[in-house]
Amino acid sequence: MSRRASQDVTITLVVSAFLIWFLPLMISTYTLTVLVIYGMLGLSLGLIWGFGGILCFGQAAFFGLGAYTYAITAINIGESTLPMILAVLVPAVFAALLGAMMFYGRLTDVYLGVITLVVTLILFKFMNSTAGPQYAIGNARLGGFNGIPGFQTLNVPGDPSAYIWGDTYFYVCALALVIVFLLVTWLLRSSFGRIAVGIRENEVRMGLMGYNVAARKTMLFAIGAAIAGLAGALFANWGEIVTPNLFSLGQSAEIIIWCIVGGLGTRFGPIVGAAGLAYLKFMLGQQSMIDNTLIMGLILVLFVLFLPRGLVPAIETLLNSIIGHKKRKPKPHRMRRARHG
Amino acid sequence: MVETVLETSGLTMRFGGVIASDNVNFKLQARELRCLIGPNGAGKSTFFKCVTGLLKPTEGHVYMRGQEVTGWQTHQIASLGVGIKTQTPNVMDALSVHENIWLAARRFYSIVEARERADEIIERLALGAIARAQMGQLAHGERQRVELGIVAVANPWLVLLDEPAAGMSAQDVDRMTDIIHQLTRFAAVVIVEHDMQFIRSIAQTVTVFHQGAVLMEDSVENVMSDPQVRAVYLGKKA
Numbered sequence: 001m002s003r004r005a006s007q008d009v010t011i012t013l014v015v016s017a018f019l020i021w022f023l024p025l026m027i028s029t030y031t032l033t034v035l036v037i038y039g040m041l042g043l044s045l046g047l048i049w050g051f052g053g054i055l056c057f058g059q060a061a062f063f064g065l066g067a068y069t070y071a072i073t074a075i076n077i078g079e080s081t082l083p084m085i086l087a088v089l090v091p092a093v094f095a096a097l098l099g100a101m102m103f104y105g106r107l108t109d110v111y112l113g114v115i116t117l118v119v120t121l122i123l124f125k126f127m128n129s130t131a132g133p134q135y136a137i138g139n140a141r142l143g144g145f146n147g148i149p150g151f152q153t154l155n156v157p158g159d160p161s162a163y164i165w166g167d168t169y170f171y172v173c174a175l176a177l178v179i180v181f182l183l184v185t186w187l188l189r190s191s192f193g194r195i196a197v198g199i200r201e202n203e204v205r206m207g208l209m210g211y212n213v214a215a216r217k218t219m220l221f222a223i224g225a226a227i228a229g230l231a232g233a234l235f236a237n238w239g240e241i242v243t244p245n246l247f248s249l250g251q252s253a254e255i256i257i258w259c260i261v262g263g264l265g266t267r268f269g270p271i272v273g274a275a276g277l278a279y280l281k282f283m284l285g286q287q288s289m290i291d292n293t294l295i296m297g298l299i300l301v302l303f304v305l306f307l308p309r310g311l312v313p314a315i316e317t318l319l320n321s322i323i324g325h326k327k328r329k330p331k332p333h334r335m336r337r338a339r340h341g
Numbered sequence: 342m343v344e345t346v347l348e349t350s351g352l353t354m355r356f357g358g359v360i361a362s363d364n365v366n367f368k369l370q371a372r373e374l375r376c377l378i379g380p381n382g383a384g385k386s387t388f389f390k391c392v393t394g395l396l397k398p399t400e401g402h403v404y405m406r407g408q409e410v411t412g413w414q415t416h417q418i419a420s421l422g423v424g425i426k427t428q429t430p431n432v433m434d435a436l437s438v439h440e441n442i443w444l445a446a447r448r449f450y451s452i453v454e455a456r457e458r459a460d461e462i463i464e465r466l467a468l469g470a471i472a473r474a475q476m477g478q479l480a481h482g483e484r485q486r487v488e489l490g491i492v493a494v495a496n497p498w499l500v501l502l503d504e505p506a507a508g509m510s511a512q513d514v515d516r517m518t519d520i521i522h523q524l525t526r527f528a529a530v531v532i533v534e535h536d537m538q539f540i541r542s543i544a545q546t547v548t549v550f551h552q553g554a555v556l557m558e559d560s561v562e563n564v565m566s567d568p569q570v571r572a573v574y575l576g577k578k579a
Contacts, residue, residue, distance in 0.1 A: 191447055191452060194440070194443075194444065194447075195444060195447070197433075197436065198433050198436065198440075198441075198444045201433035201434060201435050201436055202431055202432060202433045202434075204427070204431050205431040205432060205433060205491070206416075206444070207414075207415045207416045207419070208393075208415060208416075208419055208425045208426075208427065208431065209416075209419060209444065209445045209448050209491070209495070210416050210419035210420040210448045210449070210495070211416055211448060212416050213416065
């Protein structure tokens with residue numbers, strides 16, 4: 001809490017405005033859009049894991065659930081506003097129920113990981129097995145392994161024919177990420193956020209203080225799922241198709257790697273980790289010499305060994321030591337004099 | 342008439358065939374200071390855990406200010422205005438001393454009041470010099486003192502302390518004694534303790550546990566000179 005809130009907001013706005021202007025000059029907006037979306041997904045896990053101590057192996061479940069909710073309701077309604085809202089609400093409610101079961105059941109971290117992982121697998125298996133015509137919600141056939149194509153993509157609210165796509169869609173996604181980032185900032189500065197960090201540090205103590213730990217963890221878990229759901233809906237709009245692969249184990253594992261590499265316990269870290277690694281994967285996908293999962297694994301190992309706190313905290317420490325070094329410069333001089341005197 | 346703030350009747354806790362707490366009837370009055378002593382395995386900590394909701398008793402009842410709280414969860418009991426300190430220091434290591442105390446105050450006060458109360462407690466416990474330091478970097482005695490601050494800041498009417506003086510230097514213990522005396526101005530205090538020196542310096546009434554049950558309950562002097570207590574607690578030679 002060293003910086004003031006207004007200062008924090010100003011820095012966020014200036015940095016993001018610069019990035020939104022600068023990055024499209026280097027990378028195509030089509031690619032950037034998905035990087036922004038992954039950034040939001042990374043932030044969703046970074047929030048609950050880095051600030052709430054909830055290690056969820058199934059963040060992809062909420063991402064996929066958001067995407068499927070959007071696709072199914074968009075086909076049935078033919079307009080994108082309500083589906084976008086539902087894509088946030090459905091994963092949040094699902095996470096609240098799942099979270100209540102886990103946190104009120106006082107499950108330990110290991111079981112939490114197992115359960116979230118299994119839930120993701122169940123959704124993956126289930127969605128894969130819905131190929132038949134009997135699996136339909138309203139007009140939307142779930143489509144099994146092939147997923148759901150051809151749904152109404154994002155439009156200007158109230159006007160289904162005014163599609164938001166291309167460069168404009170990138171700006172919408174980037175703006176959404178900035179808004180989510182600011183909301184997360186506000187949340188972490190609020191009492192709720194500070195209490196969440198307290199729970200991350202010592203659940204027993206927070207219980208002894210009189211805080212209902214289970215209720216608060218459930219709420220934070222649902223908030224994380226809501227953000228992941230929003231990212232999922234934006235992803236569905238970007239890809240114009242949703243497939244069961246959204247729920248895959250690889251996707252879940254990748255989100256965790258983003259957070260570790262970017263830096264846990266920071267707001268910016270998981271976004272940087274997500275966008276950076278996703279871009280690297282994209283670049284590596286353009287060559288066929290080395291398998292890119294091999295490189296991903298290598299990066300994770302190197303980070304765990306040499307930068308266990310992640311990229312953003314490491315850079316912060318470096319900057320602080322440079323600034324601190326300048327301030328401390330007169331010190332040797334004084335010490336020498338003291339020795340002579 | 343003095344109000345009874347804590348009462349247990351027939352409190353029994355069994356772990357399989359072992360009876361850790363055996364039909365304990367206990368009464369504590371407002372602003373009373375009570376020490377629970379007894380040899381290892383006498384059932385002090387089990388009793389403490391049953392009262393604080395960390396364990397659910399097999400049989401019997403716990404009442405606080407007349408309200409039955411048997412089987413309540415710890416956070417519900419704490420919400421009544423009960424301050425609890427466990428045996429091992431339970432603090433948030435990555436957070437500052439101020440943040441630790443603020444979090445405890447925030448449970449019962451608004452954001453602004455919580456900050457004021459945290460500042461006040463930090464001053465009262467002479468923690469000002471380390472208020473911005475991270476908990477994890479502090480010495481054991483300081484951590485214990487901060488944890489007492491965490492308990493005191495919520496302005497409890499009942500304070501339950503499990504071995505507050507464990508592993509502390511003589512100077513720290515003196516300070517701790519002061520703080521506990523301050524607490525008794527507004528709250529009833531129960532202390533589970535091993536350190537006889539500390540008990541002599543602080544206690545008025547002592548409850549002796551032996552094999553899960555209450556052996557005797559009397560003033561410090563009487564307890565200390567009782568041959569039976571000396572036999573079970575201090576060993577036959579003492």
